[in-house]
Amino acid sequence: MQVFECEVCHQAVHFDNTICTSCGHRLGFRPDALRVSALVMAGDAKDAGGRPIPGGLWRVADDPSGRLYRQCRHYAVDAVCNWLVPHDDPDPFCRACRLNRTIPDLSVPGNARLWERLEVEKRRLVYGLLRLGLPVVPRKSEPAGLAFDFLADPNPDFREGGRVVTGHANGLITLNIAEADPAVRERMREAMAEPYRTILGHFRHESAHYYWDRLIRDTHWHTAFREHFGDEREDYDTALRRHYAAGPPADWQDAFVSAYASSHPWEDWAETWAHYMHIVDTLDTAAAYGMDIVPRAGLSARLRADGGQPAFDAYATEAFDLLIDHWLPLAGALNSLNRSMGHPHVYPFVLTAAAIEKLAFVHRVIQGFRTAAHVAGTWARSPQVSGL
Structure with missing residues (x-):
């Protein structure tokens, strides 16, 4: 993971930051450049029907004539992402979020926080795959592409039946959102005698099954x-x-x-x-x-x-x-x-x-x-x- 720099004040900024704590500029990750950048508002964005798009249009602070971006919908509306979408890309979601097929039921108390933790680590996975030059294509646009289901157990106690099983099948990676609860994950680590068990480790492991099929x-x-x-x-x-x-x-x-x-x-x-x-x-x-x-x-x-x-x-x-x-x-x-x-x-x-x-x-x-x-x-x- 690289360390990034605010283009305005040159303060170090990090992969998941949304605001520069030094100068206060909005930050966003640009997948096309693989970097976090300081942003300035460039105007209001509208969809094809003339309706305002949440978040407006943004450009990199030190590039006044540069490329225009929108915030990912999960950035502008749900506050669980900090990635950007080129303004001429019709997909409302960024390159990481458009891989999602199913997200948790956010009306259930606690699910929003668990989902946010999963998204943080999923973005790290996608960043690493892009840094390695590997194909990251959503299954909704290509049958051989990649997709994620984030699902909750019918019974939240993992020791009883009916668990969602983390795994991979034909490009679909399923992750039990209970893995985002540190206490549950530690119980699972102890129960399965694993020296190491992390969300990011799960993502990287399951992505391997997908890339075995591809490579x-x-x-x-x-x-x-x-x-x-x-x-x-x-x-x-x-x-x-x-x-x-x-x-x-x-x-x-x-x-x-x-x-x-x-x-x-x-x-x-x-x-x-x-x-x-x-x-x-x-x-x-x-x-x-x-x-x-x-x-x-x-x-x-x-x-x-x-x-x-x-x-x-x-x-x-x-x-x-x-x-x-x-x-x-x-x-x-x-x-x-x-x-x-x-x-x-x-x-x-x-x-x-x-x-x-x-x-x-x-x-x-x-x-x-x-x-x-x-x-x-x-x-x-x-x-x-x-x-x-």
Whole structure:
């Protein structure tokens, strides 16, 4: 995650901010530029029927002749978003919110707050996918696109029957809104013996199943996938029942990023993909703050010769080793800092050589897609991901 700057007062502003606390300017995230910007009103906006559009028209404060934007409807009306929509885009929702198929019943007390927490993390997912140059297309406009259902349990006590199950099916990601309640999520984490359970982690994991369908299934990567992760034709339901009944194999840490990854090749891919996104985004954030954790011997001198740290969203294909060389010492430092404050490890995982090779495979798949899409002219480039 990058750190952004108010164009008016040059104060640092953050991804979810809606107001600059220094100069008071309205802020909005521009998906076409992948940045948070200070805004000024540019006039009233009307729909095709001549009716006023909530929020009016806005432009970037230091670009008086630049592109005009509207606030996403969930920004202007519902106050759960801070993204913008180009004024000539007919969709009332931003690139993140238009992925929603179902949102919670907001007349139920507490649902609005839970939904807001989900939207915050979903926008982080979408930002990360866009930074990586991956396709983020709503299913309502393309059958192979992506959609989200945010649903509530008929019975709010997760220990009883009738639960909404978080998962993915044919591009539709379903998330139980109870996951946005920290107390419920912690009970689930303890019940399932998981060292790490977050909303963002759920989004990244479930997105992996979607991108497996888009990037692996019936492509030239499929054979290599089976060599790394196993044969996904193994019966999925049987594999999960076995995992929950008997637990992971005793030696799971030798080859998998998590215990759950050992349950089935699809889950191994999903857990590895999620960890890859964790790593890239955290390194990107560390670089934005100028954090320089000294990596393995010899690498620091090479970095100085090359002019400093790379941008971790746009590294070249051969740079996976550079990425992991930065991640391992950073993860160790983050864990030590957390322990110093009396908290558990922020990254409670051990990456073995086998797990790292699977992460490298995810890296190659994503870089392969970016390269192919660029050559075909189908990749919508942005300033943040140009130069490959």
